[in-house]
Amino acid sequence: MKLLTFLLSLLSLTALAQADFEKNLQKRLILAEDGSTIEIEAGRFQLTKTLSLEGKKNIILRGKGIDKTILSFKSQTQGAEGLRVSNCENIVIEDMTTEDSKGDLIKTMNVKGITFRRLKAAWTGGPKSTNGSYALYPVLCENVLIDSCIAIGASDAGIYVGQSKHIIVRNSEAYENVAGIEIENSLYADVYNNKAIGNTGGILVFDLPDLVQKKGGHVRVHHNLVKENNLKNFAPKGNIVGNVPKGTGMMVLAASNVEFFENQIINNATIGVAVISYYMTENAIKDKDYDPYPTAVSIHHNTFERKPRRVPMDSRFGKMYRFVLRFGRHVPAVVYDGILNPAKVGPDRKYPLDYSICVRDNVNQSTANLDAEHNFKGLKQGKDLFDCDLEHVKSTKF
Amino acid sequence: MRILIVLLIAFIGLISAETNYRENLSDYGFFKGTLKDLIPADGVVPYALNSALFSDYASKLRFVKLPPGQSVAYNPDSVLQFPVGTAIVKTFYYPIDERNPKKGRRLMETRVLLHEEKGWVALPYIWNKEQTDATLEVAGGSDQVLWTDASGKKQSFEYQVPNMNQCKGCHERSGEMTPIGPSVRQLNDGQQLQHWETAGILKGLPKDHIPALVNYFNTAASLDDRVKAYLDINCAHCHNPTGPARSSGLYLTWDSKDRTAYGFLKSPVAAGRGSGNLSYDIVPGKPEQSILHYRMASRDPGVMMPELGRQLTHHEGVELVRSWIQSLQ
Numbered sequence: 041m042k043l044l045t046f047l048l049s050l051l052s053l054t055a056l057a058q059a060d061f062e063k064n065l066q067k068r069l070i071l072a073e074d075g076s077t078i079e080i081e082a083g084r085f086q087l088t089k090t091l092s093l094e095g096k097k098n099i100i101l102r103g104k105g106i107d108k109t110i111l112s113f114k115s116q117t118q119g120a121e122g123l124r125v126s127n128c129e130n131i132v133i134e135d136m137t138t139e140d141s142k143g144d145l146i147k148t149m150n151v152k153g154i155t156f157r158r159l160k161a162a163w164t165g166g167p168k169s170t171n172g173s174y175a176l177y178p179v180l181c182e183n184v185l186i187d188s189c190i191a192i193g194a195s196d197a198g199i200y201v202g203q204s205k206h207i208i209v210r211n212s213e214a215y216e217n218v219a220g221i222e223i224e225n226s227l228y229a230d231v232y233n234n235k236a237i238g239n240t241g242g243i244l245v246f247d248l249p250d251l252v253q254k255k256g257g258h259v260r261v262h263h264n265l266v267k268e269n270n271l272k273n274f275a276p277k278g279n280i281v282g283n284v285p286k287g288t289g290m291m292v293l294a295a296s297n298v299e300f301f302e303n304q305i306i307n308n309a310t311i312g313v314a315v316i317s318y319y320m321t322e323n324a325i326k327d328k329d330y331d332p333y334p335t336a337v338s339i340h341h342n343t344f345e346r347k348p349r350r351v352p353m354d355s356r357f358g359k360m361y362r363f364v365l366r367f368g369r370h371v372p373a374v375v376y377d378g379i380l381n382p383a384k385v386g387p388d389r390k391y392p393l394d395y396s397i398c399v400r401d402n403v404n405q406s407t408a409n410l411d412a413e414h415n416f417k418g419l420k421q422g423k424d425l426f427d428c429d430l431e432h433v434k435s436t437k438f
Numbered sequence: 439m440r441i442l443i444v445l446l447i448a449f450i451g452l453i454s455a456e457t458n459y460r461e462n463l464s465d466y467g468f469f470k471g472t473l474k475d476l477i478p479a480d481g482v483v484p485y486a487l488n489s490a491l492f493s494d495y496a497s498k499l500r501f502v503k504l505p506p507g508q509s510v511a512y513n514p515d516s517v518l519q520f521p522v523g524t525a526i527v528k529t530f531y532y533p534i535d536e537r538n539p540k541k542g543r544r545l546m547e548t549r550v551l552l553h554e555e556k557g558w559v560a561l562p563y564i565w566n567k568e569q570t571d572a573t574l575e576v577a578g579g580s581d582q583v584l585w586t587d588a589s590g591k592k593q594s595f596e597y598q599v600p601n602m603n604q605c606k607g608c609h610e611r612s613g614e615m616t617p618i619g620p621s622v623r624q625l626n627d628g629q630q631l632q633h634w635e636t637a638g639i640l641k642g643l644p645k646d647h648i649p650a651l652v653n654y655f656n657t658a659a660s661l662d663d664r665v666k667a668y669l670d671i672n673c674a675h676c677h678n679p680t681g682p683a684r685s686s687g688l689y690l691t692w693d694s695k696d697r698t699a700y701g702f703l704k705s706p707v708a709a710g711r712g713s714g715n716l717s718y719d720i721v722p723g724k725p726e727q728s729i730l731h732y733r734m735a736s737r738d739p740g741v742m743m744p745e746l747g748r749q750l751t752h753h754e755g756v757e758l759v760r761s762w763i764q765s766l767q
Contacts, residue, residue, distance in 0.1 A: 063577050064577075066577045066578075066601055066603075067576060067577040069603070070576050070577060070601060070602050070603055071576065090604075092601065092603035092604060092607070093603070094602075094603040094606050094607075095603075095606065095613075116739055117739060117749075118598060118739055118746075118749070119604075119739060119745060119746065120712075120739055120740050120745050124607075126606075126607075126610075126613075126682065127606075127610070127613040141740070142738065142739040142740030142741075143710065143712075143739070143740040144710070149682070149685065150613055169711060170711060171711075172710060172711070172740060173708060173709070173710025173711065173712075174708070174710070177708075179685045179708070180684070180685055195710055195711060196708070196710050200708075202685065202708060203685055248707065250687040250698060250699070250704060250705070250707070251685070251687050251707060252679075252684055252685060252687065276710065276711045276712075276713050276714065276715050277713065277715040277716065277717065278705065278706050278709065278713030278714070278715060278716050278717045278718075278729065279706065279708075279709060279710065279713055280705070323705055324703065326698045326703075327698070
């Protein structure tokens, strides 16, 4: 009898805990002492507001596992993010699923030492422009580790690291996002052992103007599987990834010191790797400190595979390929827009080696220089247009 | 069983951590007489801002209390640097009927900003139904509110009290908690600062060249000045070079000189569907193509700006910004 009473009270307590889950969890996040671990039990929980962790040190926020602890923001009425972590040090978020927030799923801002581990962050209704922008979104952070995470359905980037320093993204998977993984205006990043499959673009390394952290670079992208990124671009207009043509494996936009090696770049319908300047976006540049040219990009020992077919027509790039460049069914694996920084070219109108784009030793290598700045008049195609060797980018250490 | 233990530990944690601050608003002694009348006790000074932050049409009463014998130094640029020990007390309420103040008011919450040794803290106190006192709720709360607006229309919505972390979502500069409102430019109405000086709580007030923001409702002021004041108080607490929205590169501070940073033909950064399929924050002459206007008008949590402290659309503010963008060449 005593046992029964105990079990009953336990049951009602659990029911109470379910009902008050949101408020309690938020309260625990607010009152957590530095150095503590906040455990979230297994179950599916509906939340209506952004959860926020602010101004703490050495906190672990831990669920019971992917698809075991599920925080759903489907009925969110307040705040844009699912979980927001700001102005913290050494935070670990692990072992849970977050779903269907109105804005970003997990945004961390100004955090020194942030780990995302074994997290799934997904919009569950398929790829839609009404989905939030970023699934996992560290911005203005240092020492960022994203390990064994899954990001699905973001209308911008699934895994997006912005304006940060010292970054590792590994063992993670991105499906059905506009950009699978994006490193933007960030320094010292290592992106490896990931899968980017079925996005519009697989892995992007971008530098944009008008931001706090100006110049990104020193990025290594290696041992990734970048496959069938042929999804229609569903980003809301106005966003830079809205320019990414469907069928893009990887892209460097205006970033420097980027090395791609030992990636499997398979059946991306438009481009294997694109190296382009910000001028290709046709947006005006008003930021005087901004460098719109990609330099020192090296692409080696990757494997390219692509079934011969015409490029999809629904992007500006696709139209350009068909009507201007006339690549036909065999499009080059690596494409460079050929827009050069006039301040950096020598008398031979070429970059010195340490600014060059180098492409060497790839399986099924084919390349093109679009010469976009002269209206494609000097378009060149061939296997070895960019045969050179750059110093390796150093691996990232915290 | 493990859940029970976790809950128990969490509960003990709550109790010990909460005792750092007063449980009830009445415990502070900011007011004398019946608490809900909010009659300031000695040393508690009421103040008003030239242009106030829109908070779902709530009315606000503001008070500041400096530690005895202390003062704040004049500074024309930023929020006044109040000494440690200062309390700022802001109460949000709705008149029962905006056309007839005699019908009374419903007090919703009082936010107490305390300047402690380690920095500012923001504490949300929620008023009880009986309106006898307000209790600290670190996790915030919500309640249905009903009132009759100035045009006689009945209004109602679920009022949200922010949690302590959300407070910092706006009250932040370079990661530190800070007040937003009480700057010289906001307090300068021709009398208030002079009164503060006489009362001995403000030092170094110059005779002239004191900056002032206009009241954005004042149609006698220029459209430019009104919008500058509106965006400064409603947006620039986040959208400034050291604020929580610094990653966007959009800075809407009153003294901003960089037109791109102020939004003119500026592409959005990480706005996602907040862009509303539009390309620029402000397109001169074209409010319907301007993201600024779009996000101010929206009530979708994933789109709207400000992100916090607003559920209703500020129609008058949207109209102000609309007509300003329309007027731009």
